[in-house]
Amino acid sequence: MDGNGRWARRKGRPASFGHRQGVRAIKRVLEACEELGVHVLSIYAFSTENWARPRAEVRALMRLFHETMQREIEEMHRRGVRIVVSGRRDELSPRMRERIDEAMTRTANNKNGVLNVCLNYGGRAEIVDAVRRLIAEGMPGSEVDEAAISARMYQPELPDPDLIIRTAGERRVSNFLLWQGAYAEMLVTETLWPDFDVADLKAALADYASRVRRFGARPTDEIVSSPPRVEVARSAGGAGA
Numbered sequence: 001m002d003g004n005g006r007w008a009r010r011k012g013r014p015a016s017f018g019h020r021q022g023v024r025a026i027k028r029v030l031e032a033c034e035e036l037g038v039h040v041l042s043i044y045a046f047s048t049e050n051w052a053r054p055r056a057e058v059r060a061l062m063r064l065f066h067e068t069m070q071r072e073i074e075e076m077h078r079r080g081v082r083i084v085v086s087g088r089r090d091e092l093s094p095r096m097r098e099r100i101d102e103a104m105t106r107t108a109n110n111k112n113g114v115l116n117v118c119l120n121y122g123g124r125a126e127i128v129d130a131v132r133r134l135i136a137e138g139m140p141g142s143e144v145d146e147a148a149i150s151a152r153m154y155q156p157e158l159p160d161p162d163l164i165i166r167t168a169g170e171r172r173v174s175n176f177l178l179w180q181g182a183y184a185e186m187l188v189t190e191t192l193w194p195d196f197d198v199a200d201l202k203a204a205l206a207d208y209a210s211r212v213r214r215f216g217a218r219p220t221d222e223i224v225s226s227p228p229r230v231e232v233a234r235s236a237g238g239a240g241a
Helices: 004-010 015-036 055-078 094-106 123-136 146-150 198-209
Strands: 040-047 081-086 113-121 163-166 185-188 230-233
Touching: 004 015, 015 040, 015 055, 015 113, 015 198, 040 055, 055 081, 055 094, 081 094, 113 123, 123 146, 163 198, 185 198
Parallel strands: 040 113, 040 230, 081 113, 163 185, 163 230
Antiparallel strands: none
């Protein structure tokens, strides 16, 4: 979800203003996903690298995450959306962890869709944590395979993404869903995240639907997935540069 800061600067406003507008874009996209049949939406809210940002911006972001989660829990629950949070939650404040636990517990049995919030998340960190679990469980090296690692990811019950969207013209993977996104289709749009709307999402899905996914197979072996699961990534700065 790149472009919050740039969007704000163009309007002569601080980055925090852009981040708040970015939250509105998340709500628009989530509602559109429900209407279009996209069951899982993952958003890159804050990366493991984002702690290097200016302290004031990090504090503002954490405050925004907390406020948004507190404000939106009941609406998400009424709509039947399950909230999950991926990342190293033990490095977040006790107050934030409490709010996350509340959101996940409250919506745990919902079936209408999944909002996966990647918070203090990094693809490399997730793989490291999965390997640490394997070691802690005492699994012999000869038994470690892709299935064993996949089962120890943060949200192993979620399917791998079909489509990863990057806004604001960014063309990097930026440490996002490195394991799960190995065969995801990529789409880059110049639209800044706060301006991303339903029309942009429909255009992205139409582009995806026109592609042939082969997963390494021969060109004659056409594999097409529908409807896609959408993953919306931010930059290595995760919170939108």
